Amino acid sequence: MTSLLTNNGAMVALQTLKSVNASLSETQGQISTGKKVDNAKQNAAVWAISKTMESDVNGFKSVQESLALGESTVAVARQATETVTDLLGEIKTRIASATGDNVDRTKLTNEITSLREQIASVVGAAQFNGLNLVDGSTTSTDVLSSLDRANGDVSASAITVNGVDLDTGGYTAQNVFGTNTDGITAANDGFATNIADAGTADIEIDASSVAAGDTITLNLGDQKVTYQVTAEDVAATSSNEAVVIGLKNAIESQTDYDTSELSVEYDASTAANSDQITITNNTGESMNISGQYQNAGAGDLAALSTIDISSSSAAQASLASIENLINTTIDASAAFGTVESRISIQKDFVSNLSDSVKSGIGSLVDADMEETSARLQALQVQQQLATQSLSIANQGPQQLLSLFR
Structure with missing residues (x-):
């Protein structure tokens, strides 16, 4: 049946043309933006x-x-x-x-x-x-x-x-290391010595003038130990003994302490040993050890002010201090x-x-331009065909005129 009021063919052709035009518009948008997902409407999740x-x-x-x-x-x-x-x-x-x-x-x-x-x-x-x-x-x-x-x-x-x-400023010498320690002079708060295998070195501490916050640094071979004097150390009945014990504990806790290679002994039973620790080297080879005192607030290189070369013996002692300072800057550089x-x-x-x-974002939202280009060509052909189909469908009712001639 042919209807003058209802043209089913035209309606189908029109819907097809609308669909093709929508797809063509979307494809042209992808070409112009380079994206297949350009807004939340197209794909909210992506x-x-x-x-x-x-x-x-x-x-x-x-x-x-x-x-x-x-x-x-x-x-x-x-x-x-x-x-x-x-x-x-x-x-x-x-x-x-x-x-x-x-x-x-x-x-x-x-x-x-x-x-x-x-x-x-x-x-x-x-x-x-x-x-x-x-x-x-x-x-x-x-x-x-x-x-x-x-x-x-x-x-x-x-x-x-x-x-x-x-x-390099702010240093106050205290002569913390006692006379039993190698390389100590009245003008230096540092020492350096070498312990032969199975040898020992006594480190004597004179903490009578130290203050809370002062630090004592020991270099034992390739290991570094730093102990900071506490207010409790200063207030102790024997500040020497308190600092010595603190330094011993620091060595045992801050280093790879192995008594078969390195032993630190402290004997408070006699007055002669109450202010010193004895380090024994059992590593199988000689070990370089050095120490440096630094008062609170002084820079790490403040001991440069204590360098004294007024005599051969003073210069010899200053070698210990400069060695400690070099180790400090080497550690900082490292x-x-x-x-x-x-x-x-x-x-x-x-x-x-x-x-x-x-790249991940691109794989989610970027358009495949080769595929999009091919789709554009196909949609343009479909648009032309849909337009022609609609034109043919719209001419259908004109055939009714022949019935009235």
């Missing part, structure tokens, strides 16, 4: 995931900037400590020269003074963007290293960089080098992670 990941990528940019800034700051600090180590080595050569006779001690002293001033200049200038990690002004600083997402929550992680205090390497690795990781996330 769009939400992509936006969350895009916010993470933006966060990674801030992380990369923070890591770059942190790496530069630590690099400056490392370079400064390495330079100071070299300068201390220069001072050591002058001290070594002064241990001999028939030397010009005045000129050597002037050179040491000049080198000490140069060290202070290097430490003061070792800042990046106003942050100095080597002059004692910064205890530690955090470098933003990552944004971690877990169960929908985001948290920031950081790499902590510890500062050092290579200031620490900065380690954290700088860690920051560099993290920076590369974050860069690669950002690229991977961007």
Whole structure:
């Protein structure tokens, strides 16, 4: 039956044309934007995931900037400590020269003074963007290293960089190490000696003038022990004994303590031993040990002010102090080098992670341009056919005119 009022063919053709036009419009949108999911209407779940990941990528940019800034700051600090180590080595050569006779001690002293001033200049200038990690002004600083997402929550992680205090001022000598310790003179609060295999060394402590917060550092082979004097030590009936016990406990807790290789003995039963510890080397080879006292508030290189080369014996004693100071800066350089390497690795990781996330976002929302191009050609043909089909369907009612002629 042919109806004048209802043209079923035209309606079918019109719906087909509308569908083709909608698909064609969507395909043209994908070509113009390059995305198959450009808004939440197209695919709410995929769009939400992509936006969350895009916010993470933006966060990674801030992380990369923070890591770059942190790496530069630590690099400056490392370079400064390495330079100071070299300068201390220069001072050591002058001290070594002064241990001999028939030397010009005045000129050597002037050179040491000049080198000490140069060290202070290097430490003061070792800042990046106003942050100095080597002059004692910064205890530690955090470098933003990552944004971690877990169960929908985001948290920031950081790499902590510890500062050092290579200031050369503020030192007050106390002659903490007693006469039983090798390399001690009235002008020095440091010592260095060597213990042969199965040999011993007595370290005597005179804590009569120390204050809470003062530190005693021992280097036992390749291990470092630091003990900070407490208020309880100072207030004890025998401050010598209290500090000796604290130092012994620090050695046993801070080192890879193995009594078969290293033993630390303390005997308070006799007055002669109540203020000293005896270290025995059982490692099978000789061991270098050294010590350095530092009063609270003084910089780690403040003992440079105690360097004395006025005589051969004084210069010999000063060798112990300079050796301790060199060990201090070497440790600082190693620490900065380690954290700088860690920051560099993290920076590369974050860069690669950002690229991977961007690639993941692309796989979710980017249009396949080859497929989209082919679909566009097909839809354009379908549009032409649908248009022609609608035109044919619309001409159908005109056939009714022949019935009225």
